[in-house]
Amino acid sequence: MNGISSYEWDDWKWQLANSLKGINGLKTLLNLDTDIDTDRCDAIDGLKEVIKRYPFKVSPYYASLCRLYGLNFKNPIFKQIVPSLNEISYPPHPLSSKDPFREGELSPVPSLIHRYSDRALLLATAQCASYCRHCNRKRHWIEPSVPTLLNRRYREMAMSYLAKNKAIREVILSGGDPFMLSTESIKRILSMIRAIRHIEVIRIGTRAPVTMPMRVTKGLVAMLKKFRPVWINTHFNHPLEITREATIAIDRLLCSGLPVSNQAVLLKGVNNSYEVLKGLFTGLQAIGVRPYYLFHCDPVMGADHFRTTIKEGIDIMDRLWGKIGGLCMPFYVFDLPDAEGKAILSQNHIISRENGYIYLKGMSGNVVKWEEKGHKQATKK
Ligand code: SF4
Incomplete structure (x- = not known):
């Protein structure tokens, strides 16, 4: 960016303070003249309505990455951050809701x-x-008082x-993005969690390495x-996000003994193709990140237009199977509405089970017959 020193650019606090926000931030990203009469500009006027319900915000870093690939919806970065009228006009799925996983009730x-x-x-x-x-938590963006650990009383109630609850062995620090807190605040939370002896593992969900x-x-x-063992779960959706800066961030985490895995979301117009997902999964493995989940897009209000069919997701994953190493292959899952948990979506490689035999589909499409109990031989059907 013009007039910005590299010292400022590399300072995350500068990035936060200079985030592009609201309608003016959007106009800056889109290179629209700030003097434009927004009341006479249909597109921007419509987007003002979208932003009222689902605010706009992007860091200067991620905005600059977006600009590299064109200011239009064909650009997968643009599509992930620029509001679309679809967020308020696309017909919602009957099971879509603001809180599809009933987090409020849980x-x-x-x-x-x-x-x-x-x-x-x-x-x-x-x-x-x-x-x-x-x-899937965009409902929080406009809630005036989302209950978070920043509130001392809530923090103490959560720790208590x-x-x-001694059955809880793993705690996931999520949000929002926990890395938006100061290092001191994160340390305070982690110290409190580590003081509880039956908590074995801490996981942190963050998109900071990407954005x-x-x-x-x-x-x-x-x-x-x-505070190890601390597992980091991040959220790369497209190979273009695996930049030099992101790679340095991941390398820092890995070199400190913090394993990093990735939860991507299958998004129409962003990554719903064999080539893109192949590039994403292999690119992540190349920088030491284990692709962990590929989520079918959640049934959340304001995001229905991103959802592909399940068939499309399964077909892509099936094509990838055997073409890239198993360490690159995440589980393709659907987090079911009504808090029903995750369902694994995959082409069934078990064709049938009959008379003590199991019939399995191989990579080339051939079916292999195998004794269920024994391990004598494999023959082609
Ligand atoms: S970083 Fe995560 S929590 Fe924040 S807006 Fe993106 S998906 Fe939602």
Whole structure:
């Protein structure tokens, strides 16, 4: 950016303070004249309505990445951050809702979601470096008081709940993006969690390596390292996001003994193709990130237009199977509405099971017959 020193650019606090926000931030990103009469500009006028319901925000870093690939919806970065009229006009799926996973109901104390018996999720903050248009918690963007761990009372209530529930062995720090908190604040939360002896593992969900990689400072990773085992889950959706800056951020985490995995979302017009997902999964493996989940786009209000068919997702994953290494292959899953948990979506490689034999589809399409109980031989059907 013109007139910005590299010192400023590399400072995550500068990035946060200079985020593009609201209608003026959007106009800056789109290179629209700020003097434009927005009341006479249909497109912007419509987007003002979208932004009222689902705000716009992007970090200067991610905005600059977006500009590299064109200011239009063919650009996968643009599509992830620029509001679309579809968010308020696309016919919603009958099961779509603001809170499809009933997180509100599964919250025994503010800022804590307890959905699976051995895991609990903590809402560290509602802030993010950029607002992703497909976000499944976009309802939080306009809630005036999302209960988060920033509130001291909620923090203490959450920790007391964790301490009392001894079946919980893993805590997921989520949000928003926990890395938007100061290193000191994250340290305070991690210290409180680590003081609970039955919590074995801490997981942190963050998109900072993608949308603001300069947040992954040496100071942050040095602090995180003290609380290992800490697993980092990040959220790359497209190979263009695997930049030099992102690679440095990932490398810092890995070199500090913090394993990194990735949860991508299958998004129409962003990554719903064999070539793009192949590039994403292999590109992630090449920088040491394990592709963990590919989510079918959640049934969340304001994101229905991003959803592909399940068939399309399964077909792409089936084509990838055998073409890229198993370490590159995430589970393709659908987080079911009504808090029903995740369903694995895959082409069934078991064709049939008859008379003690199992018939399995091989990579070339041939069917292999195998004894269920024994291991004598494999013959072609
Ligand atoms: S970073 Fe995560 S929580 Fe924040 S807007 Fe994007 S998907 Fe949602």
